[in-house]
Amino acid sequence: MSILVIAEHDNSSLKQATLSVVAAAKAIGGDIDVLVAGENCGAVAEAAAKAEGVAKVLVADNAAYGHFLGENLGDLVAEQGKNYSHILAAAGTTGKDFMPRVAALLDVAQVSDIIRVESEDTFVRPIYAGNAIATVKASDSIKVVTVRPTGFDPVAGEGGSASVEQLDVVKDAGLSSFVSEQKAESDRPDLASAGIVISGGRGMQNGDNFKMLEQVADLLGAGIGASRAAVDAGFVPNDMQVGQTGKIVAPQLYIAVGISGAIQHLAGMSDSKVIVAINKDEEAPIFQVADYGLVADLFEAVPQLEEELKKVL
Amino acid sequence: MKVLVAVKRVIDYNVKVRVKPDNTGVDLANVKMAMNPFCEIAVEEAVRLKEKGVASEIVVVSIGPKASQEQIRTALALGADRGIHVETDEEVQSLEAAKLLKAVVEKEEPKLVILGKQSIDSDNNQTGQMLAALTGMGQGTFASEVVIEDDKVNVTREVDGGLMTLSLSLPAVVTTDLRLNEPRYASLPNIMKAKKKPLDAMSPADLGVDVAPRLSTLKVEAPAGRQAGVKVEDVAELVDKLKNEAKVI
Ligand SMILES: Cc1cc2nc3c(=O)[nH]c(=O)nc-3n(C[C@H](O)[C@H](O)[C@H](O)COP(=O)(O)OP(=O)(O)OC[C@H]3O[C@@H](n4cnc5c(N)ncnc54)[C@H](O)[C@@H]3O)c2cc1C
Numbered sequence: 045m046s047i048l049v050i051a052e053h054d055n056s057s058l059k060q061a062t063l064s065v066v067a068a069a070k071a072i073g074g075d076i077d078v079l080v081a082g083e084n085c086g087a088v089a090e091a092a093a094k095a096e097g098v099a100k101v102l103v104a105d106n107a108a109y110g111h112f113l114g115e116n117l118g119d120l121v122a123e124q125g126k127n128y129s130h131i132l133a134a135a136g137t138t139g140k141d142f143m144p145r146v147a148a149l150l151d152v153a154q155v156s157d158i159i160r161v162e163s164e165d166t167f168v169r170p171i172y173a174g175n176a177i178a179t180v181k182a183s184d185s186i187k188v189v190t191v192r193p194t195g196f197d198p199v200a201g202e203g204g205s206a207s208v209e210q211l212d213v214v215k216d217a218g219l220s221s222f223v224s225e226q227k228a229e230s231d232r233p234d235l236a237s238a239g240i241v242i243s244g245g246r247g248m249q250n251g252d253n254f255k256m257l258e259q260v261a262d263l264l265g266a267g268i269g270a271s272r273a274a275v276d277a278g279f280v281p282n283d284m285q286v287g288q289t290g291k292i293v294a295p296q297l298y299i300a301v302g303i304s305g306a307i308q309h310l311a312g313m314s315d316s317k318v319i320v321a322i323n324k325d326e327e328a329p330i331f332q333v334a335d336y337g338l339v340a341d342l343f344e345a346v347p348q349l350e351e352e353l354k355k356v357l
Numbered sequence: 358m359k360v361l362v363a364v365k366r367v368i369d370y371n372v373k374v375r376v377k378p379d380n381t382g383v384d385l386a387n388v389k390m391a392m393n394p395f396c397e398i399a400v401e402e403a404v405r406l407k408e409k410g411v412a413s414e415i416v417v418v419s420i421g422p423k424a425s426q427e428q429i430r431t432a433l434a435l436g437a438d439r440g441i442h443v444e445t446d447e448e449v450q451s452l453e454a455a456k457l458l459k460a461v462v463e464k465e466e467p468k469l470v471i472l473g474k475q476s477i478d479s480d481n482n483q484t485g486q487m488l489a490a491l492t493g494m495g496q497g498t499f500a501s502e503v504v505i506e507d508d509k510v511n512v513t514r515e516v517d518g519g520l521m522t523l524s525l526s527l528p529a530v531v532t533t534d535l536r537l538n539e540p541r542y543a544s545l546p547n548i549m550k551a552k553k554k555p556l557d558a559m560s561p562a563d564l565g566v567d568v569a570p571r572l573s574t575l576k577v578e579a580p581a582g583r584q585a586g587v588k589v590e591d592v593a594e595l596v597d598k599l600k601n602e603a604k605v606i
């Protein structure tokens with residue numbers, strides 16, 4: 045078997061999610077190559093070459109891939125991947141965008157968002173917002189799979205010494221072009237890989253009040269998330285949404301503040317190691333999944349939390 | 358400009374899903390079904406384009422059993438003009454759904470195809486992108502804003518790092534995210550009117566598509582599930598537990 049992993053990156057650094065995808069590839073077994081497609085992404089290729097278990101890094105460095113347009117990546121990966129038994133990518137918004145195109149171009153089914161590998165053709169994935177866990181078997185000769193990074197412990201990012209090979213194939217479908225982007229600039233750890241996440245919901249009442257969470261997050265080195273209700277209400281930007289249709293997180297500690305615990309929210313965080321809920325309604329469903337529940341008004345509890353943490357950290 | 362919208366019949370998002378005791382799937386017997394929420398957003402966007410005078414006709418298509426016509430009628434009540442039902446009782450997976458939609462696209466030649474970004478049952482998030490690849494169209498996935506300008510569409514997408522805007526040549530495929538719009542409710546008179554709007558039924562065979570599934574579900578289990586923990590009295594106790602019991606800070 046031979047597996048092609050598509051690296052997730054921002055042209056300057058390799059995302060940790062990629063190391064989790066390599067871990068999924070190792071669980072399948074076989075030779076693992078990594079494809080880095082981007083623009084001026086040499087540093088990413090170097091990082092990928094150091095990842096544990098990678099045999100070869102293929103680099104497609106061209107303006108056509110700079111913004112990870114789904115049409116161009118789809119064409120590139122379908123062509124490069126057709127001689128592999130498996131093509132894997134992280135189930136982030138980039139992988140979700142181009143991988144189904146790859147599958148369609150190769151005329152094979154895609155298995156989305158796997159959390160476990162049972163064998164080379166059988167995978168485990170959540171369906172119905174995590175209310176059911178399906179074991180699915182793929183019968184196509186090439187398996188196109190997206191991987192939920194929180195399902196797999198990342199391989200080591202150091203110590204490997206893969207060879208690096210430049211590809212000079214340029215796939216520019218000419219169907220789409222990049223116009224602009226609005227990036228959330230923040231020094232905080234990335235939600236998906238943060239060890240601690242503190243999230244606010246509708247109970248926060250407005251965006252300004254999220255500053256309270258920021259102060260706690262600064263003390264803990266935590267990432268900040270939100271429920272859909274908080275994003276819809278405009279308190280915080282969309283990239284902070286945790287849940288079925290937002291980001292999936294599984295930190296060591298997840299603190300839910302003013303979040304009721306709707307099933308769609310739980311889908312994004314219920315694999316966290318320890319869950320804390322702060323909510324003034326003792327009947328809130330979030331308490332059914334919380335290891336530690338505090339029934340309290342968040343406007344009192346969160347400042348107190350900041351003070352108590354200062355004492356012990 | 359003609360707009361094609363794909364809508365899927367799924368379990369209502371408020372229903373608590375239960376896995377069948379024999380682990381063959383989830384229990385759909387006597388469960389409330391509804392239009393996939395992301396598809397409602399897709400219909401709403403098409404209707405708004407029509408209200409702005411950008412869209413001239415909205416065709417809505419659904420693939421699934423006879424009862425999927427309920428969701429088509431709902432879309433017609435919301436403002437779609439005409440329905441297409443690709444009727445099958447077989448399980449239709451994403452690739453095959455995309456092939457069926459491709460066949461419909463070839464017949465109807467829409468300028469814009471709008472789908473939900475994912476259906477809340479299988480959570481696949483595949484069909485729109487597969488359709489785009491099969492028809493050679495560009496794609497604007499996870500859209501939170503759609504602006505048509507002449508023969509282009511600008512799509513703002515919700516991506517992991519924030520928002521990203523793309524320009525696509527028409528025809529194109531757009532898949533909807535939650536914040537694209539807030540769908541309206543159908544009024545009673547419009548529900549009545551929808552009953553008279555045209556609805557064509559056809560089979561996958563009529564469209565020349567083999568829908569045999571490529572993925573087989575070996576089993577479906579309930580998730581491990583978490584136990585409720587303890588309630589703490591105050592913040593001091595909480596911090597103490599996190600530090601000394603759970604050891605996570
Ligand atoms: C298709 C679909 C997809 C969805 N995807 C997602 C998703 O990805 N992520 C997601 O989060 N949701 C998602 N949702 C929405 C989800 O169903 C809920 O509506 C949402 O999670 C509710 O957010 P909330 O808990 O912040 O708000 P609410 O349910 O309104 O809860 C607010 C909570 O704050 C508490 N509160 C209020 N004031 C205080 C106070 N002063 N102190 C302490 N507690 C207080 C209240 O007791 C209440 O429990 C989705 C829904 C649909 C239909």
Ligand SMILES: Cc1cc2nc3c(=O)[nH]c(=O)nc-3n(C[C@H](O)[C@H](O)[C@H](O)COP(=O)(O)OP(=O)(O)OC[C@H]3O[C@@H](n4cnc5c(N)ncnc54)[C@H](O)[C@@H]3O)c2cc1C
Nearest residue numbers: 363364419420449450451472473475476479481482483484
């Ligand atoms: C009768 C029936 C029984 C099924 N039983 C099972 C089962 O037991 N186990 C199982 O795992 N799967 C089952 N499925 C199949 C599963 O739901 C498919 O994976 C699905 O139909 C393919 O779409 P998706 O969920 O991957 O779409 P996604 O890619 O997640 O959906 C994105 C968008 O594509 C469009 N779309 C998708 N499907 C349709 C459609 N049918 N009609 C119109 N638009 C559509 C919608 O706009 C939707 O918002 C069944 C399907 C049917 C019809």
